[in-house]
Amino acid sequence: MASSGFGRPQLPQLIIWSPIRHSGAGEVGTIEDVCTACGERNPAGSAFCLYCGVYLGWDEASTADQPATRQSVPSAETSAYSSQNPIQSQSVQGQPAVQGQPNVQGQSTVPAQPIPDWRSSDPPCPQCGQPNAVTLRFCSKCGKALRPTQPISQAPRAAVPQTWWERFWDPTDRRARREYRRSLPPLYRWRRVIIGVGLVVAVLVLLSLIGKDPVGWAKDKYYAVRGTLVVADPVGYAGSPPESVAQGYDPAALGSAAVDDAWATAWAPDALAPLDACDGKPAAKGMVRLTFTDPLRVRRLDVAAGLPAADAKRPLQFKPSVLLVMYDGRCTELPLKDSSELQKVTLDTGVPVTELLVAIGATYPARADAGQPLTALTSLAVLSRPH
Structure with a gap:
């Protein structure tokens, strides 16, 4: 295979000549370039193959020093036309070429600049503007790819476990x-x-x-999630022993809504009695016993320690600082603040109980001139889950 003047190998082309009959004008020959790479036919004058993009004009670029590689291939219509006019065909083939004059018949079959038969609606090439049919992959003038090629399949990524x-x-x-x-x-x-x-x-x-109880268990779990608590009612309040209640005070006042009454008992730091249920911890001899009609699991105590704030005797008495709560053989120590406000103290008995025994284990000091060695509670409410 010969090389062209551009340093590229010359690709042979196969030229197909086919006559087209026009009314009253005889016959005019057209040339089609057949790409030797893919075998597809291209219009005459195409610089690049419309289907594979191979350059077709190597022989035209080097006509000065290379012989033409285009060959006339008679089509079916040409053979039929020659068989019908044998004399004219022989005279044309047998006529000697005059030296110095161009072969008019040979040049008439090859147009100098063929015009492709494209419709005006065909999209132009984005690089050179040449109209090309939508079915073509490459431009016939510059060889630019008109349709993107299929992307190269990449290796699948390794699956990352989730x-x-x-x-x-x-x-x-x-x-x-x-x-x-x-x-x-x-x-x-x-x-x-x-x-x-x-x-x-x-x-x-x-x-x-x-x-x-499955229903009660489910309800208890529901209220536990929501944190719902209600005041236990009814609750019985009584002094233990009854004679330990100070004169003028009533244990029933602990469960009433009024804040002008209270329960009080004597407080003598030197005369405290140890409690066996609380591992011998000392406490006042007077206690409060709370009883419930139905067993319930206590969740919280709301306590108002000392006399009401409006009572003038409040600073003269000892205010409770520690409560000892006994139930079901156990004892829980609850600290209190030195305040007349209602204090919410967490107490979870863990199991339903029928009574609580509350004793005062320690107090805040009273004034030095205190004439009443007493300690009191204004209110004591028990809270549990709803039934």
């Missing part, structure tokens, strides 16, 4: 699982609901067998 929470919240994965469940038979779609209901029934049966 954590369970990423898989749970991934909307694409959840949508895929939902579509998969919908494609299953009804029994498979409802099996999760059936299993859930079966587990609930099994829990209720188990609670019933061990002597628990």
Whole structure:
């Protein structure tokens, strides 16, 4: 294969000549360039193949020193025309060429600058503006790719494992699982609901067998989540022993809404009695006993320590600083502030109880000129979960 003047190998082209008959004008020959790379036919004068983009004009660029590589290939119409006019064909082929004069018949079959038969509606090339049909991949003038080629397939990325929470919240994965469940038979779609209901029934049966109230247990869990507490009612208040109540005071005042009365008992720091239920901790001899009609689990105590703020005797008495609460063989120590405001003290008995025994274990000091060695409580409310 010869090389052209541009340093590129010359690609042979196959030229197809076909006559086109016009009314009253005889026959005019047209030339089509056949690409030797892909075998597709291109209009005459195309610089690049319209289908593979191979350059077709190497022989035209080096006509000065290279022989033409275009060959006339008679088409079916040419053969038929020659068979019908044998004399004219032989005379044309046998006529000697005059030296120094161009071959008029040879030049008439090759247009000097063929005009491609493109419609005006064809999109132009973005690089040179040449109109090209939408079915072509390359421009016939400059060879620019008109349609993007298929991207080179990249190697698939390694799958990164997802954590369970990423898989749970991934909307694409959840949508895929939902579509998969919908494609299953009804029994498979409802099996999760059936299993859930079966587990609930099994829990209720188990609670019933061990002597628990399933409804009460469920309600208690619901109120525990919401943190709902209500004042226990009714509650009985009594002094223990009854003679320990100071004169002029009533234990029933601890459960009343009025704040002008209270319960009080004698307080003598040198005459405190140890409590066996509280590991021998000292406390005042007078205590308050709270009784409940139905067993309940105490969750909190609302306490107003000392006399009311409006009472002139408040600074003259000892104000409680520690309460010792005894229930079901246990003892809990509750600290209090030196304030007349209502104090919310957390107390969880853990189990339902029928009574509480409250004693004063320590007090804040009174004034030096105090003439009343007493300690008092204005109110004492018990709170529990709703029934």
